[in-house]
């Protein structure tokens with residue numbers, strides 16, 4: 066008999082919203098940082114990021130995050146995220162999707178909701194505000210909590226201790242299997258891969274749906 070579900074842990078970017086333009090802005094900001102660091106053009110920096118990501122993926126056996134790729138290239142993680150916060154304007158790209166707001170409200174009446182993101186607190190708060198999802202999470206885990214991007218086993222286990230919930234009673238929801246879900250699954254949590262809002266809206270096929 067499986068443990069009843071108690072906590073849902075959501076990734077943010079690409080999961081609670083999908084916006085290619087915003088993703089591209091974050092990618093470009095990272096590449097500008099790498100370009101400045103290495104003294105190369107933006108297109109050269111983009112190539113470096115791409116090659117480094119591919120090499121790490123081969124070496125580690127899983128696809129790595131943009132943050133992890135940039136630190137591999139010598140970027141300071143705090144500086145990288147300071148730049149993201151200064152340069153990225155999610156206000157240009159995002160607006161509320163009432164279906165997602167209603168879904169999270171409904172889930173929040175039955176489960177403990179947490180956000181676990183590789184994004185920084187400054188952008189996360191702005192994005193949650195734009196999506197109308199602020200105040201719906203018991204706790205938001207951002208990159209500042211550990212300065213160690215997902216996937217990170219120690220950070221994951223510490224988080225589960227802190228929320229005081231066994232892995233088997235947790236459902237992780239994310240858009241990148243290797244970054245968001247592989248490790249949670251390894252420690253015994255349930256996982257749900259969602260790469261579009263339409264897929265996200267079907268998460269209740271896992272949690273069950275109870276209309277009140």
Ligand SMILES: [Mg+2]
Pocket residue numbers: 076077078079080239240241
């Ligand atoms: Mg994501």
